[in-house]
Amino acid sequence: MLDAAATFRALPHAAGVGYKPQHFTDLQQDPGPVSWIEVHAENYMGDGGRPLAQLAALSERFAISVHGVGLSIGGEGPLDPDHLARLKKLCDWIKPASFSEHLAWSTHGSEFLNDLLPLPYTPETLAHVAAHINQVQDVLGRQMLLENPSSYLAFEESSLSETDFLAELTHVTGCGLLLDVNNVFISATNLNLSAQAYIDAYPTDRVGELHVGGHDEDADDHGAPLLIDSHGKPVVDPVWSLLDYTLAQTGPKPVLVEWDTDVPDWSVLRAEALRADRALAAIAPVQ
Structure with missing residues (x-):
């Protein structure tokens, strides 16, 4: 177990965005409220x-947050040592303020799946994930x-x-948590x-970090709402409201706006970051 002297407070308690290469020049010239960025580790392992x-x-x-999507923390088999070594090399080089991964699995044998799949919450699963x-x-x-999953x-x-x-998990491993507010909204809607x-x-x-992002709306076979975690649209008002509710419990935290598909012009993402910045400005620190 890692010593709980945490690094999870290292990111600024401010708005951040998921970085996309098409925004490189805009970020340098007109970052607006953005003081930190998140990158997906697997895109920088060359x-x-x-x-x-x-x-x-x-x-x-x-400030840099490195976010992994390929470790398959909840996978049945062992972690891929080559993938973990490349991840260590990246973190040793860039020295990120934060590193995060998903509570999910995405591997089966030697096959890698494109989805981050949920887990049953049992003592056996807990011991496996903790290891x-x-x-x-x-x-x-x-x-x-x-990071909590979308279910x-x-x-x-x-x-x-x-x-x-x-x-x-935090008790037995000393890890911190990335609270994805959009995922909470999706799971709550889908599971009633x-x-x-x-x-x-x-x-x-x-x-140590909060996320918001966009999602797609669909319906299941019975006509009930079904939300899909797509990261391809603006954050909806109910998720912004849930962020306000969350920040009232946590106090100021780093808040990331995720937008990974159908990536818009920088002005659109900057406006989302400004809204996150206003949410942070509206709260008082938790005593």
Whole structure:
């Protein structure tokens, strides 16, 4: 278990955006309220070229959060040692203010899946995920943040709530948490739960980062709302409201706007960051 002397408070309590290369010049010239950026680790695991050169330039001005999507923390098999070694090399080089991954699995044997799939919340799963988190933190020599998933179904075998599962993981591993507010809204809608009740039960003292993003709206076979975590649209008003509710519990935190598909012009993403900045400005620090 990693020493709980945490690195998860290193990002500024301000608005950030998921970085996309088409915004490189705009970020340099007109960042607006943005003081930190997130990059997906797997896009920067090469040995050189424009991506690493741009990231090095951005790191001189912005705090960097590295967000992994390929470790498969919840996968049944062992973590890929080559992938973990490349991740360590990246973190040793860029020295990010934060590193995070998903509470999900995306591998089966030697196959890598394009989706981040949910897990049953049982003591057995908890022990398995905790062992993987400890391995990642030991190899990287830094604390990681774990992100709550967006859920489309619930497992009958689950004996723990998601919030209790996450709280126990932080206790046994010393990891921090990345609270994705959009994912909470999606899961609550899809599973007919209360998003505010989820936030009330969440271990907010372990939160190092908050995310908001857009989602697609559909309907299931019975006509009930079905939300899909797409990161391809503006953040909807109910998610902004849930962010306000969350910040009232957590106090100021780094807030990231995610937009990964159908990426808009910088002016659109900058406007979303400005709204996140206003949400932060409207709250008082938690005593």
